[in-house]
Amino acid sequence: MNTQGGDLRGLSDREYLDLGTCVNRYGPPPVVEAALRSIKPEHLLAHPYGSEESFTEAYAHFMGTAPEQLIPGRGITEFIRVLAQLLPTEQVAVVTPDYTDTIRWFPTHLDPPSGTVETPQSRLDRVDFGMRNHPYVFLSNPNNPLGFYLHRDDLVEICRANPDSILIVDEAYIEFLPEYAELSMTQTGLSNVVVLRSPNKFFGIAGTRTGALWTLNSEIHRKVAERKLNWTLSYVDVALATAALADTEWADRTRSALLTNALGLEEIIGDRFPGLVRGVPVHYRFIATEDPVEAHRFFLDHGVAVRAFDGKQPGRISGLRITAPTATELANLRDSMTQLSYA
Numbered sequence: 001m002n003t004q005g006g007d008l009r010g011l012s013d014r015e016y017l018d019l020g021t022c023v024n025r026y027g028p029p030p031v032v033e034a035a036l037r038s039i040k041p042e043h044l045l046a047h048p049y050g051s052e053e054s055f056t057e058a059y060a061h062f063m064g065t066a067p068e069q070l071i072p073g074r075g076i077t078e079f080i081r082v083l084a085q086l087l088p089t090e091q092v093a094v095v096t097p098d099y100t101d102t103i104r105w106f107p108t109h110l111d112p113p114s115g116t117v118e119t120p121q122s123r124l125d126r127v128d129f130g131m132r133n134h135p136y137v138f139l140s141n142p143n144n145p146l147g148f149y150l151h152r153d154d155l156v157e158i159c160r161a162n163p164d165s166i167l168i169v170d171e172a173y174i175e176f177l178p179e180y181a182e183l184s185m186t187q188t189g190l191s192n193v194v195v196l197r198s199p200n201k202f203f204g205i206a207g208t209r210t211g212a213l214w215t216l217n218s219e220i221h222r223k224v225a226e227r228k229l230n231w232t233l234s235y236v237d238v239a240l241a242t243a244a245l246a247d248t249e250w251a252d253r254t255r256s257a258l259l260t261n262a263l264g265l266e267e268i269i270g271d272r273f274p275g276l277v278r279g280v281p282v283h284y285r286f287i288a289t290e291d292p293v294e295a296h297r298f299f300l301d302h303g304v305a306v307r308a309f310d311g312k313q314p315g316r317i318s319g320l321r322i323t324a325p326t327a328t329e330l331a332n333l334r335d336s337m338t339q340l341s342y343a
Contacts, residue, residue, distance in 0.1 A: 027204010035243035103315030131162035147280030262324035
């Protein structure tokens with residue numbers, strides 16, 4: 001139950017469709033393969049001079065923000081660790097359920113009310129409570145694993161009402177939303193907001209490690225920048241990420257296809273799993289169930305690997321997370337699901 005999504009080690013030798021990780025199944029874009037093939041051994045001889053700057057400029061352009069507002073890093077996880085070192089962890093409240101590293105490094109959790117069904121409003125209420133009572137609040141938005149998105153305008157209202165509290169937002173999945181640029185908290189102009197971003201999941205390049213921290217808070221920006229290592233990003237990471245970020249046509253096309261496939265996934269599994277969270281604006285779905293082990297085995301019997309969560313662990317909710325497949329994989333999954341029932 002503690003296995004990360006996408007880690008198929010420990011399973012049988014059978015070939016599985018990996019829907020346990022939240023990486024875009026359509027990725028990487030063809031331009032990434034072309035960029036990889038263009039790398040020559042001599043490109044790797046020298047240190048990656050200028051690589052960080054190239055990535056920062058490309059990602060800032062993609063996000064619609066200024067390069068100087070970004071600090072580059074090796075994915076979002078690195079920034080979670082850095083913030084855990086810089087901030088008094090007991091003063092950071094996490095709106096749970098949330099991402100593995102977030103709930104691990106920040107032990108103060110704002111859990112859903114016991115016995116109630118989680119909704120975007122219930123999460124928004126906890127953000128409001130958190131910012132009124134804690135110096136820092138951590139939120140994944142869209143949420144991992146539930147998929148709920150809290151609208152930027154609602155969060156802005158809470159942040160403005162609580163200027164002495166800082167909202168840290170993990171936006172790992174914001175780019176799956178059609179209007180991601182406008183809906184991101186990077187567009188608020190608020191100094192009590194920190195945003196963590198990465199192109200890895202959306203562009204299907206999780207094997208590279210690129211990301212950025214955005215903030216207008218000068219103190220946090222300075223402290224995080226001081227922790228940045230020399231040569232944070234490799235030449236290879238940057239070459240592949242910048243190629244992906246430039247392919248906006250691929251991004252628009254695959255985003256639309258993947259969100260359509262997510263609705264198709266709902267149709268296939270909805271009747272079998274009444275705990276399915278429907279209608280969320282991302283490419284994955286969460287299935288609430290009291291017995292995630294049995295449900296996980298059901299999917300494995302169909303040749304599908306999904307992510308299981310044990311609700312007994314702090315910051316977790318009991319259930320499964322399943323990522324939308326490609327159109328071809330979806331058709332195969334539909335055929336497979338008719339061959340075995342789940343009681």
